[in-house]
Every structure is written in structure tokens, then in C-alpha cells.
Amino acid sequence: MTIMKNFDVEKYLQNGKDVYAQRENIEKLADKLSKKEYQNIVMIGIGGTWMEWYPVAEYLHHLSDFPVYLENAGELLVKKDINYLTNKSLVLTSSDSGDTKEIVAAVKYCNQKGIDVYGFTKNPESALGKLLKESINGSLAECENAYLMYFMLTLRIYQNWGYYKDYDRWADQMKQLYPNLLRFREEFEPRAQSIARKYYNAPLTMTVGSGMLWGETCMFSMCILEEMQWVRTRPVTSADFFHGALELVDDTLPVYLIKGEDEYRALDERVERFLPKHTKSFEVFDTKDFVFEGIDDDFRQICSPMVITSLLTDRLASWYQQYTGHDLNFRRYYRQFDY
Amino acid sequence: MTIMKNFDVEKYLQNGKDVYAQRENIEKLADKLSKKEYQNIVMIGIGGTWMEWYPVAEYLHHLSDFPVYLENAGELLVKKDINYLTNKSLVLTSSDSGDTKEIVAAVKYCNQKGIDVYGFTKNPESALGKLLKESINGSLAECENAYLMYFMLTLRIYQNWGYYKDYDRWADQMKQLYPNLLRFREEFEPRAQSIARKYYNAPLTMTVGSGMLWGETCMFSMCILEEMQWVRTRPVTSADFFHGALELVDDTLPVYLIKGEDEYRALDERVERFLPKHTKSFEVFDTKDFVFEGIDDDFRQICSPMVITSLLTDRLASWYQQYTGHDLNFRRYYRQFDY
Structure with missing residues (x-):
């Protein structure tokens, strides 16, 4: 067996179990959100989180024509008005620390416009955690955690909306x-x-x-x-x-x-x-x-x-x-x- | 007066006049296209032409919610189906030489789907020139030529569609x-x-x-x-x-x-x-x-x-x-x- 540099196998597998254990919370949130009548999904990220949302947006585009937008939080803040960002938007974001400056400001901006934002942060007591309408509180320190949780939320919603049919099989297999x-x-x-x-x-x-x-x-x-x-x-x-x-x-x-x-x-x-x-x-x-x-x-x-x-x-x-x-x-x- | 390195002032000003002289052709094309019932505009570029269309798409987004998409020709060719690229799309492209590989292939692909493409090339006898439904034949060698002509076409259309009101004043001033x-x-x-x-x-x-x-x-x-x-x-x-x-x-x-x-x-x-x-x-x-x-x-x-x-x-x-x-x-x- 390979001994890897700066890598704790047990800790990693435990981290995986902890993230997977969020499945129930994520699905509960997904099922709740699925019942609302949204006109689009707007994902807000910056730096690493923009990059993590990128393949999620890309994949959702494959599944349906339902409009999905990925916004850079810094750019969102200077654009005068984004016509598709309304209270009919399902707005999603994330920040591991919960204090990424542009993300916090972008969520504040959304809230001021009466738009609820949902997202991921390990810290519900952070600035972001307090601004989110509801949050999933898992660690995003490993990028695969982020991918797994973002896909759980969005693919479950897409299954509920009839745009995807393989969520259960996929989510079950993600145990592996x-x-x-x-x-x-x-x-x-x-x-x-x-x-x-x-x-x-x-x-x-x-x-x-x-x-x-x-x-x-x-x-x-x-x-x-x-x-x-x-x-x-x-x-x-x-x-x-x-x-x-x-x-x-x-x-x-x-x-x-x-x-x-x-x-x-x-x-x-x-x-x-x-x-x-x-x-x-x-x-x-x-x-x-x-x-x-x-x-x-x-x-x-x-x-x-x-x-x-x-x-x-x-x-x-x-x-x-x-x-x-x-x-x-x-x-x-x-x-x-x-x- | 500054003598500029490798720069022919007379030739440059003459080039400007030649490009500006396309105004009549461009407006004629714009007026014809304005009468069709398009659902969106799809601009296709690659490398330099993608970069030139970029601010045009960006500016049109400021003027109206009408959907405007900018596609990379190489990526367009591998995407299975782009749902918004239909025969209700006003498809625009450009290539100075008229033989840019990906552009030619992308226009062929559009034509096979029954979609007309309009665009700019200095050479109407080029592969691209022959594939375009109609083309404006000006030199794109200087990027400002491209910007001027792309904006003339699209802003005129937007004026005709009621999304812009300053086209005439702008186009008149572009003489300068x-x-x-x-x-x-x-x-x-x-x-x-x-x-x-x-x-x-x-x-x-x-x-x-x-x-x-x-x-x-x-x-x-x-x-x-x-x-x-x-x-x-x-x-x-x-x-x-x-x-x-x-x-x-x-x-x-x-x-x-x-x-x-x-x-x-x-x-x-x-x-x-x-x-x-x-x-x-x-x-x-x-x-x-x-x-x-x-x-x-x-x-x-x-x-x-x-x-x-x-x-x-x-x-x-x-x-x-x-x-x-x-x-x-x-x-x-x-x-x-x-x-």
C-alpha cells in the first residue's frame, strides 16, 4: 500500500462519511425547494467556489433547457441589474469559512432585493451562515465535498422537477x-x-x-x-x-x-x-x-x-x-x- | 507631430474611410434582418473574432433582455445540441481571411441544420464567404474595423427593434x-x-x-x-x-x-x-x-x-x-x- 505524503487515510474516509451523512439534510432542503415555482437557478461563487459550481452548472445544462446561470460574486456586485436575478430565482452559493468578502456582499445584495439565498458553509455562525435562508453545514475543505453536496442538492431537485431520473441510484452509489x-x-x-x-x-x-x-x-x-x-x-x-x-x-x-x-x-x-x-x-x-x-x-x-x-x-x-x-x-x- | 513606428497615416485614414463606406451595405442588411422574427442572436467567433464579438454581446446585454449568446466555434462543434441555436436565431460570424477552420466548420454545421448565417469577411470568394447567406466584405485587419462594423450592424438592428434610440447619432459621429x-x-x-x-x-x-x-x-x-x-x-x-x-x-x-x-x-x-x-x-x-x-x-x-x-x-x-x-x-x- 502506498503511503501518501501529508495524507491521513482514516481522517479522509471519516471526512467522506461526514459529508455523505449530509445527504438527508440536503434532500430535505431539495424537496422543500422543489415545491417552489422558480424561473431559473443562479449560482454565485468567486475564486474556488465559482470553479466548483462551474461543472454543476455545465452538467445541469446537459439535462434540461431550464435556465441555470453561474455568476462571479464580484461582478454581480457591480452589474447594475441582472434581469434574471429575481425572487423567482433559486439562488445558491457557498463559502467554506463563511466570510468570503464578495460572497457575503452578494448575498446581502440579494436579500435587500427580497431574494432568499441557500448555500453551503461549514460555519452556520459565520456572516454568510447568518445571511442564508437555509444552509447545509458541511466542510468544503476538500473540493470533492463541495462537488458531492452541490450535485446532491441540484440533481435531487432536477429529479423532483422531472429533468433527471437517476438521482437515487447515483446518490446511493456515492457511498463508494x-x-x-x-x-x-x-x-x-x-x-x-x-x-x-x-x-x-x-x-x-x-x-x-x-x-x-x-x-x-x-x-x-x-x-x-x-x-x-x-x-x-x-x-x-x-x-x-x-x-x-x-x-x-x-x-x-x-x-x-x-x-x-x-x-x-x-x-x-x-x-x-x-x-x-x-x-x-x-x-x-x-x-x-x-x-x-x-x-x-x-x-x-x-x-x-x-x-x-x-x-x-x-x-x-x-x-x-x-x-x-x-x-x-x-x-x-x-x-x-x-x- | 509624432512619427509612429511602422505606421502609415494616410493608409490608415483611407482604411477608415473604406470601412465607414460599408455603412450603407451594413444598414441595408440590418434593415432586412430586422424584419425577420428572431428569438435570439448567436454570435460565433474563435480566437481574435470571439474576442471582438465579446464587447458587442456585452453591450447588447445592457440595452435589452433580448437573448444574445456568444459561442466559441470550436466548442459549438462538439456540443451535442445547443437548444437556443435554431432557425429562429440570427447567427453572425466573421473571419478576415474567410478560411478560419473552426468558423467555416461551424457555419457548415449551421447550414446543415437549415440555419442561415450572416457575417463579415474581406474575401467573398473564401470558403466562409461562400457559405454565408450574405456577407459584408470589409477588411477586419485592424480590430477597430471589426468593432465598428459589428456595432453598426447590431445597433442598427436594435434601433429597428426599439431597443436602442441613438444609432443614427452614433453612426454619424463614427465618421470621426x-x-x-x-x-x-x-x-x-x-x-x-x-x-x-x-x-x-x-x-x-x-x-x-x-x-x-x-x-x-x-x-x-x-x-x-x-x-x-x-x-x-x-x-x-x-x-x-x-x-x-x-x-x-x-x-x-x-x-x-x-x-x-x-x-x-x-x-x-x-x-x-x-x-x-x-x-x-x-x-x-x-x-x-x-x-x-x-x-x-x-x-x-x-x-x-x-x-x-x-x-x-x-x-x-x-x-x-x-x-x-x-x-x-x-x-x-x-x-x-x-x-
């Missing part, structure tokens, strides 16, 4: 999520070490992704490498890669291609064909290489961000820290003072 | 656009030289922008610096800057803040307050510093991408070329072979 993600971590561990050792001090790292994994591509770039490691990155979508970014490719620029299993995969594959012809410095992270036990294949798209976050924002991040010597918790600016 | 943009170039020329000299060989340059200028922020980053200069960049929105990217800021990383005049300006200003406290290496490009003659202030938002493109994708690019010694026309990969 954390043991699977643990195994994927173990399988990936040697590669995480070797990639971090090879590239931790590259002057710039390009990250390429798309569709269901675009949020995670940004998450690993912005939240891990930039914010937590002060490592310079250039995130770019697989479609945009061919319109500018490609000209930078040579052996001095590591490129990380994050490859998913949705319809955007064809765009990722195009990048994958290009890379080996023009650089030796690239890595492909393909969710398809990881085989779930006890989770059906038709749930792989939903689970793909959970796989990538296990590999990159957890394992690879941990090994970057080992080689850069830069503590993942150390910031010089973010939340250090007012700006 | 190119002389103004010429003067802004001249005013900016010494600064362009000094900035390029100072930063042309920086290992990474961060570009920050938002709202109406997000397209131009990407344009200067991806199309100029990355594609045409092989200079590494990190484009980021003013809102996202504070969630990751900010931790990279120090004197070794030039940051270019592109500051506009729409509601996102407050977000740009937040970045502007942050930067001088933490780095000496930053430049602010504020459209507000440039005063139009003969163009009313209420048109400044529409014109803001035209100002920035004059400064950055034209003048600053030209000076980068001078210092890097890298010809703006030289590519190693883009359009050099199949991929």
Missing part, C-alpha cells in the same frame, strides 16, 4: 465515492511525486482543460499553483489553446492537459495530438484512466471533477509543496489585509 | 472615429516605446481587464504577445485577480491593467489600488485618459475597445516587435500545418 478517490490518489501518488519534482520550478506552467473540467483547470492553476505556491501558470481552454497559446509551446514550458469525458473531450484530444510533436514537456491527466468500483459508468462525467481534484489539487499540490518548500497555507496578500 | 484613434495613437506612441523597452523580455506579463475590455485584454495577450511575439502572458479578469493571481505580484512580474468605463470599472479600480502597494512593475491603460473630438461621451463605452486596440494591439505590439526582433507575422505552428 471516497474509497474510490482514495484509491485513485494512491495509484497516482508516484506520478504526482515525479511530476512535481520535474516541474516545480518551471518559470511558467500552462494548464489546458475544457467543459466539465474547466473549473478544476482553473482551480489547480489559480488556487493551488498561484495562490498557495506562488508558481506562475497560464490556464487556457482546449479550444482557445489553438488561437495564441500554442505558439508558446516548446520544451521549456510544461503543459498540463486535463482531459475529461464529456463532449469537449474531442477538443482535449486535439491538444493531445499536437503536444508530443512539439514538446517533451507535457503531462496528460485523463480521468478515463481511473476505474470506479461500485459506481456506474454513466456517472463518470459527474464524478470527473472529483477525480481531477483528488489528483491535482490534492496529491500534486502536496508534492509541489514538498519540492518548493512553500507551505500551502502561506499567503502574502490574500486575506492578509483590506484591499 | 479614425482621426480620433489616430490621435490617440500619436499621444500614446512615446509611452508605447518606453513600456515595450522596459518589459519586452519579462519572463511573464500579467494582463488584467474586465467587462467591455475583457476581449481586448485577451486579444493583446493571446493574439499579440503569445501568438505574434512568443511572449508569455497571464490574462485574468479584474474580479478573479483577487482569487489567486494576486499572490504572484512582485517587482519581477509586469502587470498591465486595462481599465474601462463600464460598470466593471469599480473592479479595475480595486486592482489599481492594490498594485502600487506591492509592485513597481505595473502599467495602467485607462480609456478615460483619451478625449474624443466630435464623439459624444455617452458613446465612450462602445468605443472603449477601439481605443484599447489602437494603443495595445497596434502601437504597443509594434514596439514589442522592435525590441524583441520577432516579426509579428511569423508563426511556428498556427496555420503552418494541420492539427
Whole structure:
């Protein structure tokens, strides 16, 4: 068995059980919300939470034409009036700490307009916790927690609304999520070490992704490498890669291609064909290489961000820290003072 | 009078007259399209053209709730079905050469679904020219040409539909656009030289922008610096800057803040307050510093991408070329072979 760097297996599996245990609360909330007559769903995130809501919005768009909007909280606050944000909107948000400045301000703004907001925070006594009409109080520290809980809430609502029929089977199988993600971590561990050792001090790292994994591509770039490691990155979508970014490719620029299993995969594959012809410095992270036990294949798209976050924002991040010597918790600016 | 690097004043003003002379054709097309009963507008771009359509979509969203979608041609081609793309969609696109691979394929796809596409290309005999139901045949080589023509078409339609009332005054004043943009170039020329000299060989340059200028922020980053200069960049929105990217800021990383005049300006200003406290290496490009003659202030938002493109994708690019010694026309990969 692989012993993983800075990783407590028991704590992780217990965390998984704690998150899964929110299922009852989440379903109760979902069933209550399903009875209201909403005209759209508006998700509000910023930074990491925007990136986590991204694949949820993306997936819901696959299931139905029901309008789902993802808003950046900072931008929402400066837009004069967003016509679709009304008291007929189901507004969802999240903040692990519950005190993310823009999220708190955006929820206040909604409340002033008479719009209830529901969401996730580990801390019901936080500023956000107090502003939310109702909240689910689970830890969002691991991104897979966030994905699991956001999908539980929204897919249950979609099942109630007749837009999705597989919620119960999916939610039952999610009992197996954390043991699977643990195994994927173990399988990936040697590669995480070797990639971090090879590239931790590259002057710039390009990250390429798309569709269901675009949020995670940004998450690993912005939240891990930039914010937590002060490592310079250039995130770019697989479609945009061919319109500018490609000209930078040579052996001095590591490129990380994050490859998913949705319809955007064809765009990722195009990048994958290009890379080996023009650089030796690239890595492909393909969710398809990881085989779930006890989770059906038709749930792989939903689970793909959970796989990538296990590999990159957890394992690879941990090994970057080992080689850069830069503590993942150390910031010089973010939340250090007012700006 | 400032003599500008690699710039032919007479040719530029003549180009402006040629583009403006399309007004009659564009209005004729707009008036014809206005009579059809569309349910939405779908703009299709990729790379530079996506970035040019971006502020047009953004501005139309300010004027009306009428649904306007901007699609990346590469992504459109892999999405199974886009529910809002129907024969009740007014589909617009563009390609200067008329042979941009993804654009041609996307228009073919639309045609196969029985959807007419209208657009802009300098070459009516190109693959795109032949696929378009009707086309406006002006040069898109200067981005301000594209902005002017896209806005002429869409604002005229919006006036016809009752969503805008100032089209005639705006279009009349646009006769003065190119002389103004010429003067802004001249005013900016010494600064362009000094900035390029100072930063042309920086290992990474961060570009920050938002709202109406997000397209131009990407344009200067991806199309100029990355594609045409092989200079590494990190484009980021003013809102996202504070969630990751900010931790990279120090004197070794030039940051270019592109500051506009729409509601996102407050977000740009937040970045502007942050930067001088933490780095000496930053430049602010504020459209507000440039005063139009003969163009009313209420048109400044529409014109803001035209100002920035004059400064950055034209003048600053030209000076980068001078210092890097890298010809703006030289590519190693883009359009050099199949991929």
C-alpha cells in the first residue's frame, strides 16, 4: 500500500462519511425547494467556489433547457441589474469559512432585493451562515465535498422537477465515492511525486482543460499553483489553446492537459495530438484512466471533477509543496489585509 | 507631430474611410434582418473574432433582455445540441481571411441544420464567404474595423427593434472615429516605446481587464504577445485577480491593467489600488485618459475597445516587435500545418 505524503487515510474516509451523512439534510432542503415555482437557478461563487459550481452548472445544462446561470460574486456586485436575478430565482452559493468578502456582499445584495439565498458553509455562525435562508453545514475543505453536496442538492431537485431520473441510484452509489478517490490518489501518488519534482520550478506552467473540467483547470492553476505556491501558470481552454497559446509551446514550458469525458473531450484530444510533436514537456491527466468500483459508468462525467481534484489539487499540490518548500497555507496578500 | 513606428497615416485614414463606406451595405442588411422574427442572436467567433464579438454581446446585454449568446466555434462543434441555436436565431460570424477552420466548420454545421448565417469577411470568394447567406466584405485587419462594423450592424438592428434610440447619432459621429484613434495613437506612441523597452523580455506579463475590455485584454495577450511575439502572458479578469493571481505580484512580474468605463470599472479600480502597494512593475491603460473630438461621451463605452486596440494591439505590439526582433507575422505552428 502506498503511503501518501501529508495524507491521513482514516481522517479522509471519516471526512467522506461526514459529508455523505449530509445527504438527508440536503434532500430535505431539495424537496422543500422543489415545491417552489422558480424561473431559473443562479449560482454565485468567486475564486474556488465559482470553479466548483462551474461543472454543476455545465452538467445541469446537459439535462434540461431550464435556465441555470453561474455568476462571479464580484461582478454581480457591480452589474447594475441582472434581469434574471429575481425572487423567482433559486439562488445558491457557498463559502467554506463563511466570510468570503464578495460572497457575503452578494448575498446581502440579494436579500435587500427580497431574494432568499441557500448555500453551503461549514460555519452556520459565520456572516454568510447568518445571511442564508437555509444552509447545509458541511466542510468544503476538500473540493470533492463541495462537488458531492452541490450535485446532491441540484440533481435531487432536477429529479423532483422531472429533468433527471437517476438521482437515487447515483446518490446511493456515492457511498463508494471516497474509497474510490482514495484509491485513485494512491495509484497516482508516484506520478504526482515525479511530476512535481520535474516541474516545480518551471518559470511558467500552462494548464489546458475544457467543459466539465474547466473549473478544476482553473482551480489547480489559480488556487493551488498561484495562490498557495506562488508558481506562475497560464490556464487556457482546449479550444482557445489553438488561437495564441500554442505558439508558446516548446520544451521549456510544461503543459498540463486535463482531459475529461464529456463532449469537449474531442477538443482535449486535439491538444493531445499536437503536444508530443512539439514538446517533451507535457503531462496528460485523463480521468478515463481511473476505474470506479461500485459506481456506474454513466456517472463518470459527474464524478470527473472529483477525480481531477483528488489528483491535482490534492496529491500534486502536496508534492509541489514538498519540492518548493512553500507551505500551502502561506499567503502574502490574500486575506492578509483590506484591499 | 509624432512619427509612429511602422505606421502609415494616410493608409490608415483611407482604411477608415473604406470601412465607414460599408455603412450603407451594413444598414441595408440590418434593415432586412430586422424584419425577420428572431428569438435570439448567436454570435460565433474563435480566437481574435470571439474576442471582438465579446464587447458587442456585452453591450447588447445592457440595452435589452433580448437573448444574445456568444459561442466559441470550436466548442459549438462538439456540443451535442445547443437548444437556443435554431432557425429562429440570427447567427453572425466573421473571419478576415474567410478560411478560419473552426468558423467555416461551424457555419457548415449551421447550414446543415437549415440555419442561415450572416457575417463579415474581406474575401467573398473564401470558403466562409461562400457559405454565408450574405456577407459584408470589409477588411477586419485592424480590430477597430471589426468593432465598428459589428456595432453598426447590431445597433442598427436594435434601433429597428426599439431597443436602442441613438444609432443614427452614433453612426454619424463614427465618421470621426479614425482621426480620433489616430490621435490617440500619436499621444500614446512615446509611452508605447518606453513600456515595450522596459518589459519586452519579462519572463511573464500579467494582463488584467474586465467587462467591455475583457476581449481586448485577451486579444493583446493571446493574439499579440503569445501568438505574434512568443511572449508569455497571464490574462485574468479584474474580479478573479483577487482569487489567486494576486499572490504572484512582485517587482519581477509586469502587470498591465486595462481599465474601462463600464460598470466593471469599480473592479479595475480595486486592482489599481492594490498594485502600487506591492509592485513597481505595473502599467495602467485607462480609456478615460483619451478625449474624443466630435464623439459624444455617452458613446465612450462602445468605443472603449477601439481605443484599447489602437494603443495595445497596434502601437504597443509594434514596439514589442522592435525590441524583441520577432516579426509579428511569423508563426511556428498556427496555420503552418494541420492539427
